[in-house]
Amino acid sequence: MVHRLAAARKAPKVLVERCRMVELSWDGWLVPRIADELRCSQKTVRRWLHRFNRLGLEGLEDLGGQGRKRRITEAERSRIIAMVKQTPPGRLEVQPSNEMWAADESGPSEWTLDALAAAARGLGIEVSRSQVRRILVAEGVRWRRTRSWTRSRDADFEGKGRGSSSSTPARPPARRSSAPTSSAR
Structure with missing residues (x-):
């Protein structure tokens, strides 16, 4: 060999x-x-x-295990990932009484890397914004999600259904032109 x-x-x-x-x-x-x-x-x-x-x-063969050891443990990494999957403390939620309420109005309404790093530091995990990003990217976790909802003052809104009526024709998809643009000259 x-x-x-x-x-x-x-x-x-x-x-x-x-x-x-x-x-x-x-x-x-x-x-x-x-x-x-x-x-x-x-x-x-x-x-x-x-x-x-x-x-x-x-x-x-080269020996493995070279390099610096990780600063945070696997348990701390798991806590950061679990935090992303939770609702941010400042996000408004509809309560059973149909009122909008946030757990902590001073907290972030959406998770950002800075907000996640600050929340992790609040849990005693010393981690930087860039380290949070590397952890989430390595795990394939998305932290940038837009969430939207519609609310109507009409009491019968849910019963009427959403969207336009069946008599309204659907808008055809936009056509893509294959002609060169002015920037391609």
């Missing part, structure tokens, strides 16, 4: 180079000569030969 990877054209370049180091070592080449041939340091050649001897072919 090492011979095949050392000659591969579609494998990652670093893996091919590391397999080539092992292959040249098997052919009896010494570390300084391998380093000169592959234009790298002797320390690099030794590192990959030692890792191959310890771990086999898997030792030539």
Whole structure:
């Protein structure tokens, strides 16, 4: 397998180079000569030969788990995502008495990234606006939703039905012109 990877054209370049180091070592080449041939340091050649001897072919792969650890936990991420799915505190809602009421009139009526970050900080989660955005995009959660409703003072509004009457013809869809526009000249 090492011979095949050392000659591969579609494998990652670093893996091919590391397999080539092992292959040249098997052919009896010494570390300084391998380093000169592959234009790298002797320390690099030794590192990959030692890792191959310890771990086999898997030792030539890059180790995972590199980089900085996350600042917020999975539980905190879940709380931020759950917050988006809740009604914002300042949004008006129709009560059973047919009155409009908001849980907190000073709160946001729609979720924005700034409002979500502020609400998360209120829950003790230290997170920035951009971090909230990255979390929501990674989870595929939409935070920008427009919600609209119609209300009528007419008591029989629901009974009359919505929309226009059946005698009103539907508007035909707008035609798209294939003619070039003035900006395309």
